[in-house]
Amino acid sequence: MVSNADFQIRKVDALEILDSRGNPTVRVLLELEGGRTAVASVPSGASTGRFEALELRDGSDASGDALPERPRYGGKGVRRAVANVRDIIAPALIGQDVRRQAALDRLMLDLDGTENKARLGANAILGVSMAIARGAAVAAGLPLYASLGGSGARRLPVPMMNVLNGGLHAANALDFQEFMIVPHGAPTFGEALRYGSETFHALRALLHARGYVTSVGDEGGFAPDLPDNETACSLIVDAIEKAGYRPGADIAIALDPAASSFGRDGSYRLQSHGTSVTRSAHEMNELYADWIARYPIISLEDGLAEDDWAGFAKQTSRLGDRLQIVGDDIFVTNPAFIKRGIREKTANAVLIKLNQIGTVTETVAAIEAARHAGWAYVISHRSGETEDSFLADFAVAMGGGQIKTGSLCRSERIAKYNRLLEIEHELGVEAEFVSPFAVPRV
Ligand SMILES: O=C(O)[C@@H](CO)OP(=O)(O)O
Numbered sequence: 001m002v003s004n005a006d007f008q009i010r011k012v013d014a015l016e017i018l019d020s021r022g023n024p025t026v027r028v029l030l031e032l033e034g035g036r037t038a039v040a041s042v043p044s045g046a047s048t049g050r051f052e053a054l055e056l057r058d059g060s061d062a063s064g065d066a067l068p069e070r071p072r073y074g075g076k077g078v079r080r081a082v083a084n085v086r087d088i089i090a091p092a093l094i095g096q097d098v099r100r101q102a103a104l105d106r107l108m109l110d111l112d113g114t115e116n117k118a119r120l121g122a123n124a125i126l127g128v129s130m131a132i133a134r135g136a137a138v139a140a141g142l143p144l145y146a147s148l149g150g151s152g153a154r155r156l157p158v159p160m161m162n163v164l165n166g167g168l169h170a171a172n173a174l175d176f177q178e179f180m181i182v183p184h185g186a187p188t189f190g191e192a193l194r195y196g197s198e199t200f201h202a203l204r205a206l207l208h209a210r211g212y213v214t215s216v217g218d219e220g221g222f223a224p225d226l227p228d229n230e231t232a233c234s235l236i237v238d239a240i241e242k243a244g245y246r247p248g249a250d251i252a253i254a255l256d257p258a259a260s261s262f263g264r265d266g267s268y269r270l271q272s273h274g275t276s277v278t279r280s281a282h283e284m285n286e287l288y289a290d291w292i293a294r295y296p297i298i299s300l301e302d303g304l305a306e307d308d309w310a311g312f313a314k315q316t317s318r319l320g321d322r323l324q325i326v327g328d329d330i331f332v333t334n335p336a337f338i339k340r341g342i343r344e345k346t347a348n349a350v351l352i353k354l355n356q357i358g359t360v361t362e363t364v365a366a367i368e369a370a371r372h373a374g375w376a377y378v379i380s381h382r383s384g385e386t387e388d389s390f391l392a393d394f395a396v397a398m399g400g401g402q403i404k405t406g407s408l409c410r411s412e413r414i415a416k417y418n419r420l421l422e423i424e425h426e427l428g429v430e431a432e433f434v435s436p437f438a439v440p441r442v
């Protein structure tokens with residue numbers, strides 16, 4: 001028998017753990033009166049948007065280290081965030097009911113009292129917020145996706161798999177950060193994962209045969225020194241065919257150039273065959289239009305920089321009926337920015353990252369704003385991840401049918417894919433897998 005006491009928080013604790021890049025991050029441990037426990041770990045980005053909620057790092061003076069000349073983790077530790085969970089957030093949450101997610105998230109916002117969670121740290125607050133969501137599920141005896149999404153939560157997301165890494169996620173010369181395959185023509189999630197994995201391995205063989213390295217970047221995609229960005233698209237098409245699939249119909253391409261990392265003030269600096277070229281937003285949009293005509297691209301994220309609202313709106317009016325235009329750095333999962341984007345027709349989709357905004361409740365509000373406008377939304381990992389698979393359940397709960405969670409050879413990414421397989425298995429014949437995309441005409 002489940003009783004109200006089972007949902008009451010008895011203890012909140014936190015510790016500093018490492019993420020997939022070997023950088024410190026926050027893990028929160030929650031204990032409920034009934035004795036059940038919940039754990040959540042916070043991811044961390046590299047190509048972060050300027051207006052993201054603040055990820056609290058210790059800095060060299062606040063490290064608390066015995067050897068001040070050698071700060072812990074170069075000042076990147078999260079001991080202060082951990083201490084904020086233990087000393088400030090925990091006392092306010094003891095005795096509270098984990099089913100009241102919105103109220104408890106609000107309580108943390110009030111404790112923090114800043115616009116961007118600068119006092120307690122978005123990493124501290126999000127860790128607790130996720131642990132509360134998981135605690136509510138555990139106490140109710142429900143899987144997280146069902147607890148968060150209700151009985152209608154049975155749509156498995158189409159994965160965007162990042163098979164070639166560049167930009168800030170790799171040490172190669174590619175300016176564009178992510179070249180992803182999207183197996184949207186598969187009949188089920190499990191089959192989509194197989195399509196993706198087979199294509200990933202075909203790509204490895206192709207790279208090897210053409211004399212490129214097959215080492216990987218931060219999200220597990222290969223990171224070869226290709227002569228230019230476009231070569232990545234043609235290689236992916238070759239890999240899809242080599243794996244026995246139809247480019248476009250079975251597996252399409254999604255791009256995240258993460259243009260804030262090579263562009264600002266409407267000017268974009270690209271490398272090609274070792275030389276650098278500067279392009280305007282208009283020229284970037286023409287470049288994408290040209291690629292879309294020649295490659296089966298169905299989604300373009302951050303094709304322009306976070307400060308280029310005008311360029312984004314032009315891109316959306318020029319290309320938005322042919323493909324998904326996703327805003328990441330420009331919206332930073334912030335409902336206010338998304339609403340501006342909807343008014344100004346900046347994009348037609350939004351990338352959703354829990355730690356950009358810092359609570360589960362605000363993330364859901366961001367998704368609701370997108371849904372209300374008929375925009376698509378893609379639930380996304382960060383380039384620094386942990387083995388926590390919260391994201392997989394969250395994507396099924398939110399029902400948008402899209403997840404971006406990296407490549408197919410690093411366990412912090414695979415943890416999400418494997419959890420989605422588990423959910424699909426558990427849902428059985430009730431599981432749905434519906435492509436949100438039309439087949440691209442190339
Ligand atoms: O730009 C992105 O979409 C993300 C995730 O792929 O990268 P990061 O976490 O480094 O911001």
Ligand SMILES: [Mg+2]
Pocket residue numbers: 256258301302328329351
């Ligand atoms: Mg991005």
